[in-house]
Amino acid sequence: xxxxxxxxxxxxxxxxxxxxxxxxxxxxxxxxxxxxxxxxxxxxxxxxxxxxxxxxxxxxxxxxxxxxxxxxxxxxxxxxxxxxxxxxxxxxxxxxxxxxxxxxxxxxxxxxxxx
Amino acid sequence: xxxxxxxxxxxxxxxxxxxxxxxxxxxxxxxxxxxxxxxxxxxxxxxxxxxxxxxxxxxxxxxxxxxxxxxxxxxxxxxxxxxxxxxxxxxxxxxxxxxxxxxxxxxxxxxxx
Numbered sequence: 001x002x003x004x005x006x007x008x009x010x011x012x013x014x015x016x017x018x019x020x021x022x023x024x025x026x027x028x029x030x031x032x033x034x035x036x037x038x039x040x041x042x043x044x045x046x047x048x049x050x051x052x053x054x055x056x057x058x059x060x061x062x063x064x065x066x067x068x069x070x071x072x073x074x075x076x077x078x079x080x081x082x083x084x085x086x087x088x089x090x091x092x093x094x095x096x097x098x099x100x101x102x103x104x105x106x107x108x109x110x111x112x113x114x115x
Numbered sequence: 116x117x118x119x120x121x122x123x124x125x126x127x128x129x130x131x132x133x134x135x136x137x138x139x140x141x142x143x144x145x146x147x148x149x150x151x152x153x154x155x156x157x158x159x160x161x162x163x164x165x166x167x168x169x170x171x172x173x174x175x176x177x178x179x180x181x182x183x184x185x186x187x188x189x190x191x192x193x194x195x196x197x198x199x200x201x202x203x204x205x206x207x208x209x210x211x212x213x214x215x216x217x218x219x220x221x222x223x224x225x226x227x228x
Contacts, residue, residue, distance in 0.1 A: 004158070033215060042205050042218035043159070056215065091158060095214070104216060106151075106158035 002026075004107035006092050012113045013082045021077045021110045025094030032075050033104060034067055035091040043091055049075060082114045117142045119206045121219035129227050134178075134193040136222045138206030141187065147209035148189045149216065150180055154202045162204075165189060176200070201226045 005024045013019050025032050031050055035043035036059075045059040051072040060067070064083075069075040079086055089111045093104040122137040140146055147166050151159040163174025170182045180191045189206060203223050207216040 031214060035216075040221075042207075042220050043216070045215040045217070048215055059215075093159075093216075103149075103161050103164065106160070108156070108158045 004092055004094055004105050006090075006107040006110050008110060009108060010111050010113075012115060015083060015114055016081050018078065018080045019082055019112065021079075021090050021112070023075045023077070023092030023094075023107060025073065025075070025092070026096075026105055027073075029094035029096050029105075031095045031097065031104075032069055033093045033095075034075070034077050035093065036061075037089040037091055037109070039088070046077070046090075079112075082112075084114050087112055087114045117146065117208045117210055117217055119148075119208050119217060119219040121206050121222050123222055124220065125223050125225065127225040127227060128196045130198055131195050134191070134196045134200065134224065136191040136204050136206075136224065138180075138189045138191065138219060139187050140189060140206075140208050142208060144211055147211075148180075148182065149207045149209070150174065150178070150189075150191050151205045151207060151218075152202050153205065153221075159205065162191070196224075196226045198226050198228065200224060 007022045033048050034046040037043040047067045048056040049069040064080045066078045089109040091109045092107045095104045118141045120139045149164045150162040153159050162178050163172045165172050165182045173179045178193045203221050205221050206219045
């Protein structure tokens with residue numbers, strides 16, 4: 001596709017359930033980022049991949065959060081034993097190069113609601 | 116550590132009026148700065164970016180921003196607001212070491228007819 005796609009767009013999980021959020025970046029983009037956007041807040045960095053290598057995971061809030069990008073393309077963000085504070089929009093972004101000045105292209109996000 | 120501060124969580128203007136959204140940054144090295152717009156239930160779209168080539172940056176939809184090192188500012192302006200400009204606007208700085216974006220808390224722009 002032409003842009004970054006994410007699925008599902010909406011996810012409702014009961015507290016304690018595991019969820020998996022998928023991101024399809026723009027074809028050929030080297031860098032992939034995950035952000036968490038709480039209601040009324042700006043996005044906050046979670047983790048960053050360059051190809052299949054996870055170079056920075058300093059933003060992951062706990063060891064319940066895990067991300068992978070095994071073939072350097074599609075990425076999955078997994079949250080185990082979801083808690084209410086995990087409710088947020090999870091945004092994925094990709095960029096052609098990891099140079100800092102490159103534009104990041106964002107997907108529409110997955111809105112996670114934990115009940 | 117790098118950071119950005121957006122002054123004013125809400126800005127309201129009349130259609131046709133000047134739009135001014137404020138952003139101040141903190142960075143120990145020359146920063147890369149960005150303005151993104153977010154429409155309801157959508158991802159973020161890049162409006163413009165500063166990468167040290169020129170201090171006055173023109174973006175899409177008639178927006179522009181001026182990088183002022185002396186004021187550590189990167190305010191977003193548009194001479195004449197349109198109803199379609201109503202959205203959430205985020206200022207961001209790029210972390211030089213990891214390329215991640217550090218966002219401000221956002222400014223919601225309302226445009227009244």
